[in-house]
Amino acid sequence: MIPARSLTNTEFGEAIHQFSHTAFRLELQRSYLEPEEAPMFEAFLRGESPKPYTVPELKEWYSSVREHVRQGKRVERVRVQEDPPTDYQRFERSLDYWNQTAGEMMRYLTRERAHEIGLLPAAGNTDWWLLDSSKLVVMHFDDEGHRIKNELIIDPEVVTQAEVWRDLAVHHSVRSSDRTATA
Template sequence: MSTLIDLNEFGELFKTFEHSAWRLETRRGYASDREDDTYHQFVETGTVTWDLDNDWCRNMRAQTAAGKRVGRVRIVDSPPTTGQLYLLDNAKRNAATGEDMRNLWRADAERLQLPAEDFWIFDSRFIALLRFDEADTLLHVELITEPSEVMRYAQVRDAAVHHSSPYEEFAALVAATGE
């Protein structure tokens, strides 16, 4: 069973999850990032001074301090797109809040037959499937609660985590290869 939820309801999930929140990020870039001042700063300078005291960071620190697990695996092209390099830099901010940030090459994700869709899995009970348009703008979120579908996404999570690298190692590899 699935239900469309609005972006405000989606945002509340990050305050109400009970023990875990995990995301697979598969897009080559996100419109919301390109609209952010930090993206322009990154394009101009190659680095960003991240705000660790915004709403997202405060909430993630509170959630992880309460013992909840938050993580992501980001799929990256070879060579990485500007948007992917931006998110690799952004992983410093996410990790500082307690998130487990990991990366996986797109070729490996394809070999593993991971789906090319972005989603969050909350408490291993429901999926928030993120629906984007061609311009990488988040349009809506589909909440999936069907147990067999949740299990399928949990298997995707397990494979992605198992085959991915911590963002620090991945960033060092990207820097060393000049990708």
């Protein structure tokens, strides 16, 4: 087995932007505490519409996705969420328009359904990016949603298992524009 390599936040950012064909993210957290999102999330909770282009990190993400898609690459994510969704998950859904406009394919699956199909608990409780079916970038979180560690995994067996989980998640999820409470 090839050991995982820890990534700094800078290396993490570089890794998820460097792929040749496909980038897939599986999101499993009930909430995330990313400092750059805090003001926008608080505004959402007050009933204000999100303005993601005011957040430099999100503006950069949308620009990067748009460029990858322009080059013929695919960026996709499946969010496993509660039914009903948490406040943070509702906030995430409110940002779908900007992700999709940039070209990212957004899909949803309820946590209950993820258990029914065997995705959970098998896929664990960490989020990850599968890049070109050759690299796995794993994100570890504490109980509050702070990202505390990033790892790069290139072990073929681990990456192949992630491909199986990706296929299972995509097959059983619904696109953001099609989602229902039971997706």
